Amino acid sequence: MSNDVLVFAEQRDDRVHPAALQTVTPARALAEKTGGQVVACLIGDGLQAAAETVAQTGVDRIITISDPVLASYSATRYRTALAAAIAKIDPRIVLLSATFMGRDLAPRVAIRVGAALATDVVALEINAGGALDVRRPVYNGKAFCHVTLPKGRPAIASVRANTFPVPKGEGGATREPLAFEAAAGDDRMETTEIARTSGEVKDVTEADIIVSGGRSLKNEENFKIIYDLARELDAAVGASRAACDAGYQPHTRQVGLTGKTVTPKLYIACGISGAIQHLAGMRGSKTIVAINTDREAPIFKVADYGIAQDLFKVVPALTEEIRKLHGGP
Ligand SMILES: Cc1cc2nc3c(=O)[nH]c(=O)nc-3n(C[C@H](O)[C@H](O)[C@H](O)COP(=O)(O)OP(=O)(O)OC[C@H]3O[C@@H](n4cnc5c(N)ncnc54)[C@H](O)[C@@H]3O)c2cc1C
Numbered sequence: 001m002s003n004d005v006l007v008f009a010e011q012r013d014d015r016v017h018p019a020a021l022q023t024v025t026p027a028r029a030l031a032e033k034t035g036g037q038v039v040a041c042l043i044g045d046g047l048q049a050a051a052e053t054v055a056q057t058g059v060d061r062i063i064t065i066s067d068p069v070l071a072s073y074s075a076t077r078y079r080t081a082l083a084a085a086i087a088k089i090d091p092r093i094v095l096l097s098a099t100f101m102g103r104d105l106a107p108r109v110a111i112r113v114g115a116a117l118a119t120d121v122v123a124l125e126i127n128a129g130g131a132l133d134v135r136r137p138v139y140n141g142k143a144f145c146h147v148t149l150p151k152g153r154p155a156i157a158s159v160r161a162n163t164f165p166v167p168k169g170e171g172g173a174t175r176e177p178l179a180f181e182a183a184a185g186d187d188r189m190e191t192t193e194i195a196r197t198s199g200e201v202k203d204v205t206e207a208d209i210i211v212s213g214g215r216s217l218k219n220e221e222n223f224k225i226i227y228d229l230a231r232e233l234d235a236a237v238g239a240s241r242a243a244c245d246a247g248y249q250p251h252t253r254q255v256g257l258t259g260k261t262v263t264p265k266l267y268i269a270c271g272i273s274g275a276i277q278h279l280a281g282m283r284g285s286k287t288i289v290a291i292n293t294d295r296e297a298p299i300f301k302v303a304d305y306g307i308a309q310d311l312f313k314v315v316p317a318l319t320e321e322i323r324k325l326h327g328g329p
Pocket residue numbers: 213214215216239240241242243254255256257258259260270271272273274275276277278281291292293294297309310311312
């Protein structure tokens with residue numbers, strides 16, 4: 001087994017997921033302890049632009065597995081491809097980001113290569129015995145669980161998005177193509193249709209800032225004030241389940257236990273009560289701002305800044321002030 005740390009650099013259409021770039025930061029810190037290199041693995045078709053992006057993070061080597069059958073994500077083929085990269089590098093540690101793809105792929109690869117796995121981790125270190133210690137949130141983020149992944153076989157961990165910054169490096173990584181060889185069972189699952197949502201507004205899992213609206217917006221049209229603020233802040237728009245169930249926003253924007261888990265730098269909750277199921281999806285945000293007319297609303301218990309006012313007044317006023325700061329009319 002080598003001392004290297006392998007990072008799965010998730011990409012779509014030659015664009016690397018920001019969360020994947022962030023995993024290079026803990027990978028570098030771990031590689032400094034193990035005395036190995038940071039090796040990125042890109043899987044897809046083409047991959048020139050993606051490799052360039054990954055190189056800028058300062059990884060030492062980049063394995064590219066490019067094949068037309070890998071153009072879009074396939075759980076089985078990507079599993080086979082990543083297992084092949086693991087066989088080539090024989091790394092001590094493999095990091096993925098805990099995105100939808102990472103969550104789907106990590107356990108499949110762990111089974112395939114006989115690795116230990118910890119998911120959704122927020123801290124990683126090599127302990128005195130040389131094993132990988134990780135910390136992961138449990139019980140909707142109310143507690144942390146410490147897990148030690150045993151030595152002697154690869155340790156795989158998926159890392160929670162927005163936990164680490166994207167590192168900046170020299171960009172001189174070597175590129176090493178690896179041919180894709182299909183394995184038995186790869187075609188057991190076929191993608192028949194890819195329905196893309198509009199790319200106009202950012203996805204909540206990719207954004208540094210999220211402006212979220214609740215049932216109190218009353219209808220879809222009123223969400224315009226949330227979108228206006230989001231646009232000024234270059235933010236994504238999120239929503240509570242009540243707002244999504246009422247049809248004000250699509251469920252792809254739902255934040256919470258049965259929606260998406262987000263960890264942005266700034267989360268602005270507009271007219272959201274802060275039910276436990278909503279908090280489960282956003283309490284890991286670095287700074288939380290709550291706007292709610294009810295001073296007793298539970299959202300204020302997790303908020304860093306609270307505004308006990310009518311959102312229909314506060315949100316447009318905020319948008320206006322930020323527009324002025326940006327030099328707008
Ligand atoms: C199994 C299960 C899973 C669930 N999963 C999720 C999930 O993933 N995500 C999720 O969000 N919920 C989830 N829920 C639902 C959750 O319990 C709440 O019902 C939901 O989060 C409430 O949404 P809300 O805060 O928008 O609405 P409400 O609870 O109706 O709150 C509206 C808030 O807006 C405030 N308000 C009203 N008017 C104004 C105004 N003009 N200006 C400012 N504030 C105003 C009110 O004071 C109130 O606090 C789940 C529930 C269950 C049972």
